[in-house]
Amino acid sequence: MSAIDPTGVVIWADGRLHGPTDALVSGVDHGLTVGDGVFETCGVVQGAAFALTRHLRRLAISARGLGLVPPDDGAVRTAVDEVLAFAPTAGRVRITFTAGPGPLGSNRDDDGDRPGTLVVLAGPATRADVGRVVRVPWVRNERSAVAGLKTTSYAENVVALAYAHRRGADEALLANTVGELCEGTGANVFVERGGELLTPHLTSGCLAGITRELLLEWGAAEGLPVREAEPGELRYDVLDDVAAGRAHLATTGSIRNVTPVVALDERAVPVGELCQAARDLFARRQALDVDP
Template sequence: MSVVIWADGRLHAPQDRIVTGVDHGLTVGDGVFETCAVYDGQAFALTRHLRRLARSAAGLGLPAPDEGAVRDGVAQVLAAAPDAGRVRVTYTGGPGPLGSHRDAPDTQRPVLVVLAGPASRAATSRVVRVPWVRNERSAVAGLKTTSYAENVVALAEAHRRGADEAVLANTVGELCEGTASNVLVERAGELLTPPLSSGCLAGITRELLLEWGAAAGLPVREAAPGELAYAVLEDVLRGTAYLALTGSIRNVSPVVAVDGAPVVAGELVQAAADLFQRRVGDDLDP
């Protein structure tokens, strides 16, 4: 299927010109976005995603997005593309200077674009380690911004090496996240995910798994700062720990290869994946 686009209150064809060449999101990456999976024609966990969109916008210094307009755009693209697998909401600073500075707040004209398109979910994932790191002290740490060049480079390296995701450390050697996923480690009878202090994104799937796992009696928790070193991936290779990725399209995806070497999915990792799949059908806006 092709991509369906909404902007300025109406639907557009993929070839329509929607944003100007001086849009700050295009020239300097001054924008934020969200991606939702779509089930039965409805964006999954849309309220949580919109809450995070607003947090990211505030963190970047953008005006609060109009939630009503976003919901209208989502409804329109999904009505036009009922078989879509994902919805993406992009919110930028709008037309601005060619440099990094912005126009005065009272003259800003933020741009909102909503897309619906295909998506496919793989049951398992293959990852590689890369030499680049997340800066947990960055001004945009934990924000879902359109400044994705670092992720593009890291993911291209993963694909070059036959994997579908790259897993990164932060500047102090802690396990952090993937380019578009959070990570989950099974070790010593627990499931641990890096703390937000590591610089990772506060993923919606990560958030839901922590809530749903606790309610189901699954031993899953956020690790303490420093508890998960990047070197835990050596334990995964040795088979004394296990790894999974979480994300809006992946859901909970057991990792079956690290740096090209096969690894197995742990029992708790598989239980987490099964639990998430069951719970998705209970409520599409949990």
């Protein structure tokens, strides 16, 4: 590559840089045919992939959860450095690791030594100061074989997010199968009520988000009343309290950071003081350490 592509996307694969239209993976890659892969997305702060160590740790957990041998940390870090060196103004880094070439069905080859496919890209990102969310008619399965894993099988998120976008929202909020508040399609959720910020317990089936994790740690260290809810403590109907102004919401994610919610189901809702405090705390701590 001799110049930045107009899309601003730079890709690393097979040991070198590529543009977004280059052919990179086999048509029988199991990540392409059946979604047999995992990924991480990091925001870019001060030219570096934010919280990369934590993201690589979670990538390894997700890979093992699928029965894959995780990629080498050193190789991933080298790829991240290379794409960011070529795209210094990028807003995000995405790391994707798949099972590599395989059968056309869901089964994998028995060859356990087959290398996976690693693709790392840097590209633009847009971060909003506030969020707008909607409830959707679908649920997360907290008992799924891949519950809590960040896999490339994202079709149900695509459908739910399209539903949200058609209603002027940027995120969809899902319950789980037993009526607990779970998460968004690409975000964790925090509920402000009773003088606390609460986020659903991991047993709800939500992803163990890196921003969620850091907000819990940093909030506890600085006296912000934020905690993980007890299992079953946050029911999905807590969103009725948000709609009535008795509670408030914020979403968290690697690109959005901490985003107070200003609309639920196409109706304005007030922003909570703790949600604003959490946003400010996260921004301040993020600026102090790019790999906390």
